Amino acid sequence: MPIVSDIAALREARARLPGRVALVPTMGNLHAGHFSLVRAARERADSVAVSIFVNPLQFGPGEDYADYPRTLEDDAAALAEEGVDLVFAPDRRRMYPYGDSATRVTVGEGAEILCGEFRPGHFEGVTTVVAMLLNLVRPDVAVFGEKDYQQLVLIRRMAADLHFPTEIAGAPTVREDDGLAMSSRNQYLSAAERASAPELYAALREAAERLRAGERDYAAIEAAGLARLSAAGFRPDYFTVLSPDLRRPDAAAGEWRVLAAGRLGRARLIDNLAVAAA
Incomplete structure (x- = not known):
């Protein structure tokens, strides 16, 4: 399973993926919820790529960007066991070569309510990085969890507005035995x-x-x-x-x-x- 961080290497590896390609974007620190997305992606495609990138644009002042758990080695081993075909794990500089204040992708209606009200700029960071990933990986389908339902709705709108040829698929929330939705922040x-x-x-x-x-x-x-x-x-x-x-x-x-x-x-x-x- 190739693990690439460079954009050129990603494009080369992507070109070698056979058939229909699915992308699962993540910020790493993977748990059973993420692996359910990988399996949902496998049901929809012949090849599965997973991105691991803690995106600074979607964190506000005082949030946990610096402390967000980064576990690339463990994540990569688990993804290999899941049969993932490609992992893209860029650093901040490769994703934002001109700094974090470069081009942004904004979805208007629906981005300022709910989590958008309490995390100003969050969804602009999400839609910006997802647009970049769709452009870089060029997947036939991208899979997102329904736990982040507002995010799923906005990404669908963004993909439609910008005419990405990628299907945006939602996958059910995975829960602990007592009903708590799985999340890296539960720790x-x-x-x-x-x-x-x-x-x-x-x-x-x-x-x-x-x-x-x-x-x-x-x-x-x-x-x-x-x-x-x-x-x-x-x-x-x-x-x-x-x-x-x-x-x-x-x-x-x-x-x-x-x-x-x-x-x-x-x-x-x-x-x-x-x-x-x-």
Whole structure:
């Protein structure tokens, strides 16, 4: 399995990949959720490439860019076991040769709400690096996890707006036995915080049950979710009921996404659930 960091070497290795090619973009420190994306990519393509790059553009001031766990050697070994065909692991200089303030890719509608409200500039950093990766790897399909649902929606919009010939596929959230969505940032949780963390998923499930039961008072459902998170020790950023395209649903809606984010100790956790009327 080639592991390349240079752009020219990437292009040479990409040219040798047979058949339909899938890309799984990651920031490394891989866990079972990432490997589920690799397997979903394998189902959609003949060759699978994985990128590992801790992207500075999507971290704001005071966030964990410097501390974000970097485990390339372990990640590469695990990806080889998964049968990945190519790993692209560039450094900051190769991705941004003219500095971090160079060209940006911005998605307008939907980028300033939810996580975008609490992490200004985050999604501009995400869409910029994903556009670069799609340009460099030229995959037929790129696979992203539904845990980062807002990110998935915005990347789909960006790819459509810029006419990338790449299918943007979502893959289901992978959870721990107690429901907590898998995330590299879960390791920031203390033992007590880890015990409280599943309340995020539980609050989403409670909201989903109320929607399926016919309740349409979205404000009341959201208030209950925020209260449950606060009682569990979270500092919630948001708990909201939206349509699948991240707009405010009306009372006649039959499909929703319930989305939530909050801080628990040092960790910022996000999660969401798809809900359909019973």
